[in-house]
Amino acid sequence: MQVIEESESRVYGADNLKNDLSELIAKYNKGKVFLLMDTGSYQHCYPKIKGMPEFNDDNVIVIEQGDQNKNIEAISKVWEFLSTHGADRKSTLINLAGGMPCDLGGFAAATFKRGINFINIPTTLLSQVDASVGGKTGINFHGFKNEIGVFKHASAVLVDVDFVESQDEENICSGYAEMIKHALIYDQEEWEVIRDFDVKNADISELKELVVKSIHIKEHFVKADPTEQNVRKSLNFGHTVGHAFESFAMKKGRPVLHGYAVAYGMIPELYLGNKVCGFPMDKIHEVIGLINSVYGKFEFEEADYDEFFYLMTHDKKNEANQINFTLLEDIGKIKINQTCSKELIFEALNFYKSV
Numbered sequence: 001m002q003v004i005e006e007s008e009s010r011v012y013g014a015d016n017l018k019n020d021l022s023e024l025i026a027k028y029n030k031g032k033v034f035l036l037m038d039t040g041s042y043q044h045c046y047p048k049i050k051g052m053p054e055f056n057d058d059n060v061i062v063i064e065q066g067d068q069n070k071n072i073e074a075i076s077k078v079w080e081f082l083s084t085h086g087a088d089r090k091s092t093l094i095n096l097a098g099g100m101p102c103d104l105g106g107f108a109a110a111t112f113k114r115g116i117n118f119i120n121i122p123t124t125l126l127s128q129v130d131a132s133v134g135g136k137t138g139i140n141f142h143g144f145k146n147e148i149g150v151f152k153h154a155s156a157v158l159v160d161v162d163f164v165e166s167q168d169e170e171n172i173c174s175g176y177a178e179m180i181k182h183a184l185i186y187d188q189e190e191w192e193v194i195r196d197f198d199v200k201n202a203d204i205s206e207l208k209e210l211v212v213k214s215i216h217i218k219e220h221f222v223k224a225d226p227t228e229q230n231v232r233k234s235l236n237f238g239h240t241v242g243h244a245f246e247s248f249a250m251k252k253g254r255p256v257l258h259g260y261a262v263a264y265g266m267i268p269e270l271y272l273g274n275k276v277c278g279f280p281m282d283k284i285h286e287v288i289g290l291i292n293s294v295y296g297k298f299e300f301e302e303a304d305y306d307e308f309f310y311l312m313t314h315d316k317k318n319e320a321n322q323i324n325f326t327l328l329e330d331i332g333k334i335k336i337n338q339t340c341s342k343e344l345i346f347e348a349l350n351f352y353k354s355v
């Protein structure tokens with residue numbers, strides 16, 4: 001296994017999954033080890049490590065899949081399991097799953113007995129390039145995304161891009177959205193590389209290089225500002241509107257994947273970037289061309305705008321009752337802490353509907 005990134009968490013690239021995981025357990029765990037999965041990663045990923053002597057019925061926890069389960073009931077189940085199966089302060093929780101259980105498991109570990117170590121083994125493209133690194137952990141609450149959580153870094157992250165092979169196209173596209181976001185906040189060259197990647201026929205060996213670059217971009221911002229006081233807000237580009245779309249869709253009982261919501265959200269936010277700081281319109285149309293072709297359109301009515309606005313009032317970047325956007329002046333030129341009037345936000349939603 002090689003070290004991909006050295007930050008608060010050491011990020012490793014896997015060579016031999018079972019051996020690498022055994023090595024990490026020996027290195028980072030000082031007590032009893034626990035393994036958290038959801039029903040999807042249990043089905044598709046557990047077989048790859050099954051038979052390892054470290055895991056048995058007494059230390060494997062499985063929660064239901066889907067973001068609707070990133071909630072207090074599921075985390076309570078994890079706390080209960082740890083509590084009734086002899087976990088102590090020296091225990092380690094291993095999250096073998098996508099971003100949902102990595103977020104929830106990280107938060108469970110951060111709070112159990114005031115904090116135990118955890119290791120992330122991200123099994124989805126989205127969790128490899130984004131959710132497993134950077135230390136944001138948490139759960140959804142009262143219909144708001146990640147409303148409850150803490151910053152707590154995994155002791156280690158083990159990335160094995162081969163896990164992506166069993167993902168369906170929709171989930172691969174979801175992860176690709178965060179790679180588009182990383183490219184847009186980083187530079188023109190990265191944008192062109194990501195834009196030209198054929199995500200619908202994703203080639204895993206090509207993806208390996210892109211994943212490493214995307215992790216480097218994420219870590220670049222995390223290292224500069226671990227608790228999102230300033231420049232880390234760049235990583236939230238697309239999420240002010242995107243999280244509103246995601247929460248809205250969940251409430252309506254027609255959930256959209258996180259990456260889809262972010263992809264849709266980037267379009268109105270690029271429009272705001274054009275209005276507030278001059279992001280070039282021709283480049284907006286280039287990004288729209290990619291996003292519409294991969295993700296299609298998010299359907300909503302003008303009558304829904306007030307609900308979106310209300311959801312945006314819960315964005316974690318907000319201060320002094322103002323909705324706080326991360327906007328772009330150009331690709332790679334970020335403007336954090338931008339506020340926009342309600343009228344302009346509605347205009348951006350109109351723009352999204354029109355393109």
Ligand SMILES: NC(=O)c1ccc[n+]([C@@H]2O[C@H](COP(=O)([O-])OP(=O)(O)OC[C@H]3O[C@@H](n4cnc5c(N)ncnc54)[C@H](O)[C@@H]3O)[C@@H](O)[C@H]2O)c1
Pocket residue numbers: 038039040041044045065066067070097098099100101103123124125126127130131132133134135136137145146163164165166167168171174175178258259
């Ligand atoms: N903490 C962060 O910085 C951060 C960053 C981005 C997103 N997130 C969060 O991550 C979540 C989205 O992550 P996600 O897209 O990985 O979703 P997810 O964890 O829900 O996984 C998506 C689906 O894929 C299944 N799955 C997992 N691994 C698989 C595999 N190898 N093959 C086949 N199926 C597999 C899961 O069971 C699930 O049904 C959201 O909750 C989002 O808010 C967090």
Ligand SMILES: O=C(O)C(=O)C[C@@H](O)[C@H](O)[C@H](O)COP(=O)(O)O
Pocket residue numbers: 130134136145146178228232235236239316
């Ligand atoms: O790491 C970050 O910082 C991000 O904002 C990454 C986002 O892709 C991710 O969805 C994150 O969970 C959003 O955080 P939130 O603070 O807006 O809930």
Ligand SMILES: [Zn+2]
Pocket residue numbers: 130178239258262
């Ligand atoms: Zn995200």
